[in-house]
Amino acid sequence: MAQVKVTKAIGKVEMATRLVAFDTTSRNSNLALIEFIRDYLDDYGVKSELVRDPTMPKANLYATIGAQDRGGILLSGHTDVVPVDDQDWHSDPFALVEKDDRLYGRGSADMKGFIATVLSLVPVLVQRKLREPIHLSFSYDEEIGCVGVRTLIAELVKRPNKPRLAIVGEPTEMQVGVGHKGKRSMRCHVHGHEAHSSLTHKGVNAVETAAELVAHLKKMARKKRTDGPFDPAFDPPYTTIHTGIIAGGTAVNIVPRECRFDFEMRYLPEDDPSAIADEVKRYAATLMPEMQAVSEDAGIAFEETNGVPALSAKESDEVVRLALALSGANGTGKVSFATEGGLYQQAGIPTVICGPGSIEQAHKPDEFIELDQVRQCEMFIDRLIERVKR
Numbered sequence: 525m526a527q528v529k530v531t532k533a534i535g536k537v538e539m540a541t542r543l544v545a546f547d548t549t550s551r552n553s554n555l556a557l558i559e560f561i562r563d564y565l566d567d568y569g570v571k572s573e574l575v576r577d578p579t580m581p582k583a584n585l586y587a588t589i590g591a592q593d594r595g596g597i598l599l600s601g602h603t604d605v606v607p608v609d610d611q612d613w614h615s616d617p618f619a620l621v622e623k624d625d626r627l628y629g630r631g632s633a634d635m636k637g638f639i640a641t642v643l644s645l646v647p648v649l650v651q652r653k654l655r656e657p658i659h660l661s662f663s664y665d666e667e668i669g670c671v672g673v674r675t676l677i678a679e680l681v682k683r684p685n686k687p688r689l690a691i692v693g694e695p696t697e698m699q700v701g702v703g704h705k706g707k708r709s710m711r712c713h714v715h716g717h718e719a720h721s722s723l724t725h726k727g728v729n730a731v732e733t734a735a736e737l738v739a740h741l742k743k744m745a746r747k748k749r750t751d752g753p754f755d756p757a758f759d760p761p762y763t764t765i766h767t768g769i770i771a772g773g774t775a776v777n778i779v780p781r782e783c784r785f786d787f788e789m790r791y792l793p794e795d796d797p798s799a800i801a802d803e804v805k806r807y808a809a810t811l812m813p814e815m816q817a818v819s820e821d822a823g824i825a826f827e828e829t830n831g832v833p834a835l836s837a838k839e840s841d842e843v844v845r846l847a848l849a850l851s852g853a854n855g856t857g858k859v860s861f862a863t864e865g866g867l868y869q870q871a872g873i874p875t876v877i878c879g880p881g882s883i884e885q886a887h888k889p890d891e892f893i894e895l896d897q898v899r900q901c902e903m904f905i906d907r908l909i910e911r912v913k914r
């Protein structure tokens with residue numbers, strides 16, 4: 525057992541203040557925050573493992589409190605936050621303000637309030653001899669597509685003491701989220717053939733081809749909306765497809781050679797994103813003969829830029845029953861946003877989403893978390909400790 529230093533406990537609001545003060549917008553390094561957490565845990569004799577990004581100064585932190593030789597319950601959160609650029613804040617987003625029983629600051633709800641609550645209970649966690657360990661996972665780059673946690677999960681699945689269950693503390697107002705949609709983002713490159721705009725028949729117009737593809741995606745999206753599949757627990761209750769970015773062409777008097785667009789699907793757990801991708805690829809193939817009749821170089825290429833699998837836990841799963849018992853919630857729900865939970869589930873770790881604060885306040889100016897939510901989260905973890913102590 526490592527030497528435990530006598531340190532002054534840091535309360536949850538004080539801890540949230542410290543965490544919010546680190547500007548961990550996804551474009552920045554999160555190492556200062558991670559090192560702060562590592563040092564804090566170290567003060568209580570808890571060893572952290574830093575799983576670093578291979579190219580950027582970023583890391584996931586993973587720590588186990590209690591028995592080291594078996595699986596246990598994972599409490600998971602991300603350390604990065606979305607940008608405050610062009611948002612109209614009434615206070616400094618990185619200086620937590622306590623006002624009207626709320627804590628205001630970037631990340632207060634999503635999701636430093638959760639991490640702060642967990643960390644403030646570490647002194648209690650280490651005092652109790654935990655029969656079943658509690659693992660902590662604090663990741664990076666979640667907001668840009670659950671990027672960071674993947675390397676950590678790849679490590680964990682190899683271990684005999686990988687977490688048995690996971691609770692992702694994304695803001696659900698402490699309700700138990702048993703499902704979310706999956707997300708897949710794709711980029712399409714249309715390579716056409718340049719020509720003088722008076723000679724359109726000698727060119728392959730990449731912008732027009734892209735427009736046909738985008739219109740086809742829109743048609744597919746309409747079909748999902750009218751024909752389903754449907755799951756009324758989601759808003760909206762069907763798979764959505766949308767194009768978010770398009771760029772192409774150089775001048776109105778040049779037949780454009782290049783066009784590129786990004787589209788995204790948010791799919792129900794029962795829907796198949798590959799089938800959607802295949803459908804648009806099949807349509808693209810029908811456009812090819814006309815293009816290649818003009819230029820053999822012309823073509824359409826697709827690449828997957830990001831994907832997060834859907835989460836779908838069953839009411840009968842142990843992790844669902846556990847989260848219901850700990851939260852006191854009387855039912856489960858599904859959330860509209862994608863989380864790392866889909867990746868944990870895919871790695872064979874049954875997962876639910878349950879955390880303080882509301883997604884309504886996340887990503888917005890004057891983001892806040894109700895202090896009552898923080899207290900409820902504290903009670904949730906207290907009850908968890910009661911369950912897993914010897």
Ligand SMILES: [Zn+2]
Nearest residue numbers: 602634635694
């Ligand atoms: Zn989040």
